[in-house]
Amino acid sequence: MTEPHIPLPPPPEEVRHVACVGAGVIGGGWVAHFLARGYSVTAWDPAPDAEEKLRRLVDAAWPALTQLGLAEGASTERLTVASTLEEAVAGAQFVQESAPEKLELKRELLARIDAAAPAEAVIASSTSGYPMTDMQTRAANPGRLLVGHPFNPPYLIPLVEVVGGERTDRAAVEWASRFYEAAGKSVITMDRELPGFIANRLQEALWREALHMVNNGEATVRDIDASITEGPGLRWAFMGPCLTFALAGGEGGMGHMLDHFGPSLKSPWTRLEAPELDSALRTAMVEGCDEAADGRTIAQLVAERDQGVIDVLRATGRLSGAGSVAARERSGDA
Structure with missing residues (x-):
């Protein structure tokens, strides 16, 4: 600049x-x-x-x-x-x-x-x-x-x-x-x-892995969303992934976490290359979201999301x- x-x-x-x-x-x-x-x-x-x-x-x-x-x-x-x-x-x-x-x-x-x-x-x-x-x-x-x-x-x-x-x-x-x-x-x-x-790159990594799991029949849209909202998403609302992982190291913090879990980074768990977004995957994602919505309209989901964010912001003292x-x-x- x-x-x-x-x-x-x-x-x-x-x-x-x-x-x-x-x-x-x-x-x-x-x-x-x-x-x-x-x-x-x-x-x-x-x-x-x-x-x-x-x-x-x-x-x-x-x-x-x-x-x-x-x-x-x-x-x-x-x-x-x-x-x-x-x-x-x-x-x-x-x-x-x-x-x-x-x-x-x-x-x-x-x-x-x-x-x-x-x-x-x-x-x-x-x-x-x-x-x-x-x-x-x-x-x-x-x-x-x-x-x-x-x-x-x-x-x-x-x-x-x-x-x-x-x-x-x-x-x-x-x-x-x-x-x-x-x-x-x-x-x-x-x-x-x-x-x-920054944030979009992190979101993109999670999104691509989600597409792979749906594409391969490894998880449903409902499973994937629940894995975040009922799991790490509850922590990410007030503590990011790095600090969250540091706590996994106990009193040793991030250093102990890396020493203990570092070797697992070489495990082929994730596939960051995007899968081909063909008609089958698109249909699976659309139908999966319709199933997860369970009859709720977009307007109802927006209102639910907005209220949820407000509740999280209020609960974490950010108002x-x-x-x-x-x-x-x-x-x-x-």
């Missing part, structure tokens, strides 16, 4: 107006999150029914956000849906782009956002895998472009991974990390680009940031 050459943005805690470009599941989730934290949000999406779907998503998320704790003055009425991208970003202090995962589209869109947004606005992409180095190639001011990778749904899952590209100013990365923290997110600031970032001082200070900006 380059030395700072971007105009000085406002202090992250003073941001009042956010723009969200792309209003699908991820972009709409960002809109809901920012509204709940007391920001004014302007959104844009090219789909003809985008506004209707976006407002429906925000309304569906609002009960969960209310349980989490809204910032004073937080309101769905602070949402404006613009008719053009340029109108959406014109007055923004921060821009979150959440377009589909198509590299050429990302390049074009980020260049348009860069051309239209105020010079001091930092611009982040929600990409789940592309490095910013590959996306910032057409922007006139690439120093302010970076990745702010969320997890679905962004209005509930705290994590956001922040990393810049080769032409991103380090000052922009540091500013964005502080902004996301002020907005109530849990931030990992990465020192270097990594395809898929303290909902009424932060920064959020309360923004409440005066109606």
Whole structure:
């Protein structure tokens, strides 16, 4: 990343107006999150029914956000849906782009956002895998472009991974990390680009092994999901896999664990190469998920998931940031 050459943005805690470009599941989730934290949000999406779907998503998320704790003055009425991208970003202090995962589209869109947004606005992409180095190639001011990778749904899952590209100013990365923290997110600031970032790479390893087991008839979708929700997932909600494994070493910690279990790493337990996603495997996965849903609709499953995440966050004491001082200070900006 380059030395700072971007105009000085406002202090992250003073941001009042956010723009969200792309209003699908991820972009709409960002809109809901920012509204709940007391920001004014302007959104844009090219789909003809985008506004209707976006407002429906925000309304569906609002009960969960209310349980989490809204910032004073937080309101769905602070949402404006613009008719053009340029109108959406014109007055923004921060821009979150959440377009589909198509590299050429990302390049074009980020260049348009860069051309239209105020010079001091930092611009982040929600990409789940592309490095910013590959996306910032057409922007006139690439120093302010970076990745702010969320997890679905962004209005509930705290994590956001922040990393810049080769032409991103380090000052922009540091500013964005502080902004996301002020907005109530849990931030990992990465020192270097990594395809898929951190969490997605870990998820991908588990996902590929799950596909192999279904493909080979070794386990059902229900078995695989239960093995996580009734097993290590309960620990991972508050303690990651590395520290969890360290506890397996008893008082000797990770050192004893590695000495004791290290040789098993050479056992051919896992198959990290992805299996061929043919029609048979696809059918097995789809039918397995239908069986696991047991008659529940997608809406019912979403509500169940949202409540489950809230319960876990509450049980593990991670709701303290909902009424932060920064959020309360923004409440005066109606």
